[in-house]
Amino acid sequence: MxxxxxxxxxxxxxxxxxxxxxxxxxxxxxxxAVSVTDxxxxxxxxxxxxxxxxxxxxxxRAWHTSILHSLVIAAASTAIAxxxxxxxxxxxxxLGNRASNAVRMLMLVPIIVPTVVYxxxxxxxxxxxxxxxxxxxxxxxHAVTGLPYVVITVSTALAGFDPRLEQAALSLGASxxxxxxxxxxxxxxxxxxxxAIFAFIHSWDELIIVLFIAGRxxxxxxxxxxxxxxxxxDPTMAAVASVLVLTTVVLLLIDIAIRARRTQ
Numbered sequence: 001m002x003x004x005x006x007x008x009x010x011x012x013x014x015x016x017x018x019x020x021x022x023x024x025x026x027x028x029x030x031x032x033a034v035s036v037t038d039x040x041x042x043x044x045x046x047x048x049x050x051x052x053x054x055x056x057x058x059x060x061r062a063w064h065t066s067i068l069h070s071l072v073i074a075a076a077s078t079a080i081a082x083x084x085x086x087x088x089x090x091x092x093x094x095l096g097n098r099a100s101n102a103v104r105m106l107m108l109v110p111i112i113v114p115t116v117v118y119x120x121x122x123x124x125x126x127x128x129x130x131x132x133x134x135x136x137x138x139x140x141x142h143a144v145t146g147l148p149y150v151v152i153t154v155s156t157a158l159a160g161f162d163p164r165l166e167q168a169a170l171s172l173g174a175s176x177x178x179x180x181x182x183x184x185x186x187x188x189x190x191x192x193x194x195x196a197i198f199a200f201i202h203s204w205d206e207l208i209i210v211l212f213i214a215g216r217x218x219x220x221x222x223x224x225x226x227x228x229x230x231x232x233x234d235p236t237m238a239a240v241a242s243v244l245v246l247t248t249v250v251l252l253l254i255d256i257a258i259r260a261r262r263t264q
Contacts, residue, residue: 031242041233041235077140084147118145197252204248
């Protein structure tokens with residue numbers, strides 16, 4: 001008799017999980033429907049499906065420029081975040097004291113503080129450094145806000161790393177640099193890659209910081225979508241949004257595949 005309540009709870013839990021998933025995912029699917037509209041404004045298809053706005057995306061120089069800007073900024077900021085975040089996580093792991101815990105908490109500030117507040121602070125700081133409306137300013141800002149993702153994933157990977165491997169390498173005459181390159185990094189590489197993927201996705205999708213510190217010289221993809229919403233209702237924005245979503249999904253699937261392969 002006791003099996004029936006357990007089965008009921010299991011069914012209820014799964015149903016609730018699927019409801020939450022649908023609540024989160026279904027609004028995103030609307031973007032794909034709007035991207036194939038046959039209307040000259042943002043709406044669902046009326047008389048049939050059309051790929052005209054995907055063709056517009058492929059032929060528009062302005063959209064190509066924004067895609068290039070986003071790719072360059074995301075790649076550069078991810079590289080900085082991965083190097084700094086990995087070294088920070090390894091340093092905290094080696095110390096293993098209260099100070100290291102405080103440093104880890106400090107690294108999480110960019111994703112704990114509301115983005116608008118953080119962007120305002122960066123804007124005031126960047127004005128003094130003359131980094132407003134520059135690639136360098138946006139790249140550094142995205143690297144700083146992408147740093148927490150790397151610290152989290154690498155710290156998680158280090159939690160399962162056997163410190164005796166490091167001790168063995170050092171006892172056999174390896175320098176700290178050699179131990180880092182040949183022992184520690186290879187063993188925590190899935191965590192580093194996961195951090196890089198999340199940092200790239202963050203930069204690829206980020207808007208608010210760009211609105212604060214980037215002028216007309218730096219026009220990322222999310223910002224062009226934002227300007228398009230304010231100035232017009234061109235359905236090409238829905239096509240671009242679909243590309244953003246698909247890119248994010250592909251990167252997340254790559255991360256899942258790497259984690260699954262690591263656990264085998």
